[in-house]
Amino acid sequence: MAGAPIELLQRVPLFAELDPGELEQIARLFKERRFAKGETVVMEGSGGAAFFLISSGEATASVGGAERPTLQPGDYFGEIALIDEGRRSATITATSDLLCYGLTFWEFRPLVEGNGIIAWKLLQSLAKKLRAAQAD
Amino acid sequence: MxxxxxxxxxxxxxxxxxxxxxxxxxxxxxxxxxxxxxxxxxxxxxxxxxxxxxxxxxxxxxxxxxxxxxxxxxxxxxxxxxxxxxxxxxxxxxxxxxxxxxxxxxxxxxxxxxxxxxxxxxxxxxxxxxxxxxxxxxLLDPDVAGVMFTQNPMNGADERVIEGSWGLGEAVVAGIVIPDHFRVDRSGEPLERKAGLKRVAIRAVASGGTVEEEVPDEMVERLCLDDGQLQELNQLALRCEQVYGPARDIEWAFAGGTLYLLQCRAITRTGR
Incomplete structure (x- = not known):
């Protein structure tokens, strides 16, 4: 089937307010991407326009050289790049063959621009993230 | 579409x-x-x-x-x-x-x-x-492959500059060998033949992908193109110029005795 499994998307806080029909619209935009063991998935400081969900395999993450918890199936990274075209904040390296589903900025943006309900729910998710960050 | x-x-x-x-x-x-x-x-x-x-x-x-x-x-x-x-x-x-x-x-x-x-x-x-x-x-399985400029990219001279090595041309393009270097005039007459150091050849493997294969010692510094092949390359350069215009950057390969054109694009810069 084309696109990402809905149950993977449901674990992403950015999409938490979306109903199953809205999630399905987004799921269809994802494309499978495979990384070989040892491959650098994203590099801290580089540009990025894709968000990835891990379907199988594991990856390590590091920020400024400091190790972060291992990424496993169901984990995700790069969701803010879907919105702000910003720099990667971590380096992620596949420690086994890695199957991901990826969504790019260019596919995501037209969907959000054309659907006010999805856009509003994403804003609510971002607002929650902002409050959580301020509380830390 | x-x-x-x-x-x-x-x-x-x-x-x-x-x-x-x-x-x-x-x-x-x-x-x-x-x-x-x-x-x-x-x-x-x-x-x-x-x-x-x-x-x-x-x-x-x-x-x-x-x-x-x-x-x-x-x-x-x-x-x-x-x-x-x-x-x-x-x-x-x-x-x-x-x-x-x-x-x-x-x-x-x-x-x-x-x-x-x-x-x-x-x-x-x-x-x-x-x-x-x-x-x-x-995908070809070339005996020899490489690149050719239909005019000298360093000084703009009206001559062919050819670089070649054993196996797939990616060895030349990726710079993993010192390729043989040839200059040929418009009549196909060789002006210069300089052997490189071709210690590896890139070859296709049956399961997919490519591998760097060691080149036998006697072939490392042996010229990979003879005068007949240089003449064929010169003819290919002429035909490419007729089709695309002057100053072309060509990727070529000889496989099973036949010369193939893999890519032809404009030279992006010359020394002239």
């Missing part, structure tokens, strides 16, 4: 990209291009997205091609995109069968959307949605 066409039918760079149309021009002019297909940017996107009818269309169209396959990107979105994105977009040599073709096409789509490609786009102010066509061709 959601299209897969034989290379000689690919005419629209906005659909298929400049590499595919350049090879299409060569095929239409009767130049010795390996058989192949051009995939439009739209069908590449559909295959990458797992669209079953697009995958079926690509796989069925590729069935008649001799295997293994070489799968290359053909950027379609900007003027001069091929040159701009050289090294950013992926080439997959030795895709063993059509079963592996959809994942090869998907990998090429992702190479245009990779972080390194995106970083490059941001740096040069091209932060727009990438579109990438694909060229699928029969």
């Amino acid at each position: 959601n299209e897969v066409l034989p290379l000689d039918k690919a005419r629209d760079t906005a659909l298929f990209g400049s590499k595919a149309v350049g090879l299409g021009d060569a095929a239409r002019a009767g130049l010795p291009v390996p058989p192949g297909l051009a995939l439009s940017g739209e069908i590449v996107e559909a295959v990458a997205g797992g669209d079953e009818s697009a995958i079926e269309s690509v796989v069925q169209s590729a069935m008649p091609l001799p295997r293994p396959l070489a799968v290359r990107s053909s950027a379609v979105d900007e003027d001069g995109a091929e040159a701009s994105f050289a090294g950013q977009h992926l080439t997959l040599l030795n895709v063993p069968s059509t079963d592996e073709l959809p994942s090869a096409v998907r990998d090429i789509w992702w190479s245009a959307n990779s972080d390194s490609a995106i970083t490059y786009r941001q740096r040069v102010g091209l932060f727009t949605r990438p579109s990438v066509g694909v060229v699928v061709q029969a």
